[in-house]
Amino acid sequence: KAGVTQTPRYLIKTRGQQVTLSCSPISGHRSVSWYQQTPGQGLQFLFEYFSETQRNKGNFPGRFSGRQFSNSRSEMNVSTLELGDSALYLCASSLDRVTDTQYFGPGTRLTVL
Amino acid sequence: GDSVTQMEGPVTLSEEAFLTINCTYTATGYPSLFWYVQYPGEGLQLLLKATKADDKGSNKGFEATYRKETTSFHLEKGSVQVSDSAVYFCALSDANTGNQFYFGTGTSLTVIP
Numbered sequence: 053k054a055g056v057t058q059t060p061r062y063l064i065k066t067r068g069q070q071v072t073l074s075c076s077p078i079s080g081h082r083s084v085s086w087y088q089q090t091p092g093q094g095l096q097f098l099f100e101y102f103s104e105t106q107r108n109k110g111n112f113p114g115r116f117s118g119r120q121f122s123n124s125r126s127e128m129n130v131s132t133l134e135l136g137d138s139a140l141y142l143c144a145s146s147l148d149r150v151t152d153t154q155y156f157g158p159g160t161r162l163t164v165l
Numbered sequence: 166g167d168s169v170t171q172m173e174g175p176v177t178l179s180e181e182a183f184l185t186i187n188c189t190y191t192a193t194g195y196p197s198l199f200w201y202v203q204y205p206g207e208g209l210q211l212l213l214k215a216t217k218a219d220d221k222g223s224n225k226g227f228e229a230t231y232r233k234e235t236t237s238f239h240l241e242k243g244s245v246q247v248s249d250s251a252v253y254f255c256a257l258s259d260a261n262t263g264n265q266f267y268f269g270t271g272t273s274l275t276v277i278p
Contacts, residue, residue, distance in 0.1 A: 056208075085266070095254070095268040108264040142208050150265055151258035153199070156208035 053079060056145050056157035064163045070131040073160045077124050077145030083107075084126040085150055086118060089140040089159070100150045101126050108150055130162075138164045167192045171255050171269035178245055178276050186240040186272045188229075188255035196259040198222075198231050198238040203252045203271070212240075212253070245276045 057076045065071050077084050085108075086098040097110035101120035118128045124145075130137055140159045146152035172187040190198065197216045201209040213222030218233035227242045238255060255269040 058208075094270045097265045100265065110265070144209075144266075149260060151197070151260040153197075153211060153214060154266055155211065156201075158206075158208045 058157035073128045075126045075143030081145035083146045085144045087142040169269040175273040181244045184242040194259045196257040199256040201254040
């Protein structure tokens, strides 16, 4: 069974731009979670989607948003990029609940200049 | 709220040395406990898990036992290899009370030949 895939793997943007990241979960998994990983803050939970609805949300500003499609694929959007948004963005999928075992993709490395 | 505390790194060991990475948790319910590993430039991979007290998770020579009395889930390996060099994350989730995974800050391990 194919694992979680994320595209693109690397991205370079400038301040003020917006960016969209994509995640395809493991086949049959309906819950998709997004995390931001930085050296200073570690792994921080952004949000979780299930059945095209945001079910859980971390403590991030409204510039961070996401959506999920009917095939469980998910996208994450960050608007008005700031230097501090430079990070590795990880997507994880799980069967039904956010508390089920999570399986991670390789991540998208975003650099904001 | 729920949380995970991991021993600070970095940890440097010689090949074939014994490894222990300490992890303690705080939870209001009965969480499942996990160890994930992250190799350079990659996402997190599930290493092992335990879903109830006294369960032992094991994989690739690594072991961890769910100790409710000490609220701990320490990771051990009897003889580390250079290929074990990575960052290790302890995590918990609680299906009954939680709405997200909680990760520790990660412990970097370097094994030298």
